[in-house]
Amino acid sequence: WGKGRAKAMVMMIPEAGRESSALRGEALAVALAAGTAFFLFGWDTGVVSTAMTWTKRSLSLRGSQYEVAVAVTTLVAGLAALGARTLSFHTGRRGTALCAGVLFFFGAVVVAAATDFLTLVAGRVLIGGGCGLATMAVPIYIAEVAPAELRGTLLAMEVFFTVFGQASAGVVNAVLATLGEDLWRVSMGIAAVPALFVFTCFLFLPETPR
Secondary structure (H helix, E strand, O other), X not given: OHHHHHHHHHHHHHXXXXXXXXXXXXXXXXXXXXXXXXXXXXXXXXXXXXXXXXXXXXXXXXXHHXXXXXXXHHHHHHHHHHHHHHHHHHHHHHHHHHHHHHHHHHHHHHHHHOOOHHHHHHHHHHHHHHHHHHHHHHHHHHHHHOOHHXXXXXXXXXXXXXXXXXXXXXXXXXXXXXXXXXXXXXXXXXOHHHHHHHHHHHHHOOOOOO
């Protein structure tokens, strides 16, 4: 009986190893998706510091129009964060994160293609919605899906990647400033790439157990 029990325990070790490896792989996927979502939040809040001033001159915006275009993203983000609970209840945390990815993507595309004030505001509204949904849904998704031993680390990524996104936006704007202000569309539109990545990642990640 002792030998049989020992043999069974030995046979269980590979299974435990595979399970642990699968958990680490899933945690890595969650980290990539969440980190990119936080990066987008930082990028979209940091890019306005310079790129929006170029946009103001390019689209000949009045002072009041410029202020509205800047402030509307923050306003909508706050409202979207409040509504994220209801949306999350109906679509799940994963579904809400997917919606955030869609809003980030189309917001970046619309802003980059804007030729007038109303189109610019529409794009900024979409970006604000993405920011609000991501801010609420992604941390909750991590808390409910990530392995207990990695949960704290993954949640702490929010601050790091948000600041990293803001810093990256500043660096990109500084580089583009040497090439010409007309490249503000590149600065605004490039966010569509990580937004598509966020959507794709969450498309294949599992829903939370709650």
